[in-house]
Amino acid sequence: MDDWKSKQGIYGAADPDDMDADVPLNDEARQPLSRKVSIASSKVNPYRMVIILRLFVLCVFLRYRILNPVPEAIPLWLTSIVCEIWFAVSWILDQFPKWYPIDRETYLDRLSLRYEREGEPSMLSPVDLFVSTVDPLKEPPLVTANTVLSILAVDYPVDKVSCYVSDDGASMLSFESLSETAEFARKWVPFCKKFNIEPRAPEFYFSRKVDYLKDKVQPTFVQERRAMKREYEEFKVRINALVSKAQKVPEEGWIMKDGTPWPGNNTRDHPGMIQVFLGHSGGLDTEGNELPRLVYVSREKRPGFQHHKKAGAMNRQIRVSAVLTNAPFMLNLDCDHYINNSKAIRESMCFLMDPQVGRKVCYVQFPQRFDGIDAHDRYANRNTVFFDINMKGLDGIQGPVYVGTGCVFRRQALYGYNPPSGPKRPKMVTCDCCPCFGRKKRKGGKDGLPEGVADGA
Incomplete structure (x- = not known):
């Protein structure tokens, strides 16, 4: 114990002149990257009391229904009893996620201190981002382009971000739109990072009715923003022209710029296609900086x-x-879910890369937020009950469910590997003297070989 205390700096007083100036920094970097935050009791307890009251009334009602049958209609009475018990059980199961909701808080500064030390390469883990689309005439290419642009402009090391766009309809319109998006990204990404704008999807950034000059101190911001808005409007015109062209399919099928037929003319019978638009092969922005990798994928059918x-x-x-x-x-x-927080990937890494609990986390599910909804949300399109109550309640029990999008997965978990487990206790083998008790197995096997190594190894 004394040795452990001396190593931790607890035992004895140290000379202030001999202490390393980075000790406070290292102590901060060793702290957890996230923590649970319980919901205030003043908000949760009233609802818990309502649940208990309803449960009591439900038990009284079921007791009355069971002890008072209807002799004239036993089959109908029995059917109603079964249905009422079923609905009661369903209601009870529905209350479990709402009993103990929690919030979570992340520490992005600790993540940077641990994995992004000054003067050293970033040790943050790479992330592959997948965007799925099928029919560009039903899922507008401009919406998909905004999603891709918000990914390419995230606040994360560019060499550790790769965006894969899946075109399951093998559409030449999606291919050409993504090519235009890659060219516009060379201008959009440096603009976002230079002025730290949010959100980084241009359609939603330029349409926000807020004071865009707030917290902006660079003298050139207004001029560059005006120029970037003009560039985006020209980009929209080019995308709209591609959509208008795609309305009528030629009889001979689509032809690429080099004169060869488009491989996806038959959407049900075509080879797989992969095209790297941006990445480590020379994709640079207008300021000469490297851009994240952007890959077009259309699987074989x-x-x-x-x-x-x-x-x-x-x-x-x-x-x-x-x-x-x-x-x-x-x-x-x-394809219509853009990233509205450029630090979202860092937020997820606070859970997945936490040295204490990270290896036990399979995925991190982000809530969804919606644009274009009236202020009063009269049709409940924001799904507030599901994302802000049920999902937080599930997180308090064991973990939220996967909702199909906005989720960061650990690749190892999807590949089917067993989750990491604690050290196993040594196996017990019986000794020759007494069959009722055991003794620990020796570390060495036969002929002094380590345990687990065969004789002929």
Whole structure:
């Protein structure tokens, strides 16, 4: 114990002149990267009291119904009793997620202190981001482009971000739109990072009715913002022109710029296609900085085979990314779900890269927020009850459910490996003297070989 205390700096007083100036910094870096925050009792206890009161009334009601049968209609009475018990059980199960809701708080500064030390390469884990789309005429390419642009402009090391866009409809419109998006990203990404704007999806940034000059101190911001808005409007016109062109399919099918037929003219029978638009092969922005990797993926389809729709497309993205980047974490998004917080990936890393509990976390589910809803939300389109009550309640029990998008997965968990477990206790073997008791197995096996090594190894 004395040795441990001396190593931790607890035993004895140290000379202030001999102390390292980085000791407070190291102490801060060793702290947990996240913590649970309980909901205030003043908010939760009234609802718990209502649950208990309803449960009491429900028990009294069921007792009365069971002890007072209807002799003239026993089958109908029995059917109603079964249905009422079923609904009662369903209601009780529905209350479990709402009994102990919790919040979570992350510490981005500690994440930077631990994995981004000054003068050293960033040790943050790479992340592969998946975007899924099918029909560009039903899922507008401009919406998909905004999602991709918000990914490419995230606040994360560019060499550790890779965006894979899955075009499950093998549409040339999606391919050309993504090519235009890659070119516009060379201007949009440095603008976002230079002025630290939020959100980093241009359509929603320029349409916000807020004071965009707040907290902006660079004299050139107004001029550059005006120029960037003009560039984005020209980008929208080019995308709209591609959409207008795609309304009428030529009889001979689509032809690429080099004169070859588009491989996806038959959407049900075509080879797989992969195209890297940006990345480590020379994709730089207008200021000469490297951009994240951007990859177009359209999986192979053949008639007579089950392709499993979105799930099959995501499986193919996992396989392609495993060959190209093989990042340990993956974030999947629908084509109309942009990232509204540029530090979202860092927030998830506070859970997944936490040295204490990180290896036990399979995925981190982000809540969804919606634009274009009236101020009073008269049709409950924000799903507030689900994301802000039920999901937090599930998190207090064991963990939230996966809702299909906005989720960061650990690749190892999806590959089917067993989760890490604690050290196993040594096996007990019986000795020759007494069969009722055991003794610990020796560390060495036969002939002094380590345990687990065969004789002929």
